[in-house]
Amino acid sequence: MTPLALPGDTAIASPDLAAHLDARGADPALATLAIAIADAAAPLAARLALAGLPGDPARIVGSNDSGDRQKALDRAAHDHLLGALARADVRAVVSEEAEGAITLRPEGRFDVAIDPIDGSGSIGIGAPLGLLFCVFEAGGDFLRPGTEAIAAGYVSFGHSTDMGLSLGDGVDLYTLDPASGRFHLARERVRIPEGRPMIAHNASNIGHWPERLRDHVAARIASGANMRWIAAAVSDLHRILLQGGMFLYPADARRGYENGRLRLLYEAFPIAFLIEQAGGAATNGATRILALTPDALHAHCPLIFGDRELVAAIPSH
Incomplete structure (x- = not known):
């Protein structure tokens, strides 16, 4: 061939x-x-x-x-x-x-x-x-x-x-x-494209989210934002660096999800480091990810990252 x-x-x-x-x-x-x-x-x-x-x-x-x-x-x-x-x-x-x-x-x-x-x-x-x-x-x-x-x-x-x-x-x-x-x-020296209304989130979890966050995302989608979900944070990170948008995996009301599901030390930290270096932002819904300190090697955390303006507009929860 x-x-x-x-x-x-x-x-x-x-x-x-x-x-x-x-x-x-x-x-x-x-x-x-x-x-x-x-x-x-x-x-x-x-x-x-x-x-x-x-x-x-x-x-x-x-x-x-x-x-x-x-x-x-x-x-x-x-x-x-x-x-x-x-x-x-x-x-x-x-x-x-x-x-x-x-x-x-x-x-x-x-x-x-x-x-x-x-x-x-x-x-x-x-x-x-x-x-x-x-x-x-x-x-x-x-x-x-x-x-x-x-x-x-x-x-x-x-x-x-x-x-x-x-x-x-x-x-x-x-x-x-x-x-x-x-x-x-x-x-070389990638910058996250701004103003791209794309949201990566697991839609099956929305019913467990805080109401203000749920309403915010629903309003974004109703106003034309597209949803993307690859179920591997790295893949969404790579896509966001190239195409913009944001990723959400917040804490929710279910047992075992109170502190999110991604690990702070070897998932959230590297993602946040890269996202900030590309002009974006990464938070746990209230605090900058890189300002956090894990209390255990495998500690979990909520994670929201991507376009700086989209992340900043997320209501604190």
Whole structure:
């Protein structure tokens, strides 16, 4: 089968991740960490693309600290990423798939919080999935405010595999070339498009929301806002960076949802870091996400993020 060529196609000419970070003058140790995650993401993307051909990636193998069912690929991705981070200057790692912090290098320079597979409820059905990570200078424990984060990123596994990365000087997007296994620069210093009335939320939860929030979202939709919901926060993050809008997963009245469902340290923190670097905002409905401090490694939080004006208009709750 011949490749599908389109008019005006040319060979990849954009720099790969390593070359781009070097040209930017990025801290070499921090660049090495980001490259390690990118290098690990390429075979993970290839494995996801095979679905159940080599075995069942959705097989239940246990549960994580939050009580979520842990699938075979959750565990495999966790182990795979730990191996990659062990080759970088990482002191300790907190992962959604492990109860406590894992020490890699006692004298390492960085601490990393990571969600190896975001949206893992959709493993094995071809739906978009993701990976999230947040980086801190090593020291103390992980129960520190998000303002201490120095870098964050994600990988979105869809029909393309895309990496968003910020080392604190804006957000750059890279796309994986499967032939070479390298991520190449796709968009530099991304800014969230403003004034795009799109809302990502799980509509089945609305009946449990605070009334003021429910009425606000209903009014937005009645006035023409479109609803989007991918059921993987990384995928909505990637879409919002490119197309605008906002994402809502607030706390609600159900038992177990009083503090939201997303994890603060390795989901909300990296998303908030990236969103702010792209000109947006991220809150828990009342307070800036990065101003929060987790009281436990797997603490939950409500999360609203996206276009700064859309987020600011959300009624406090």
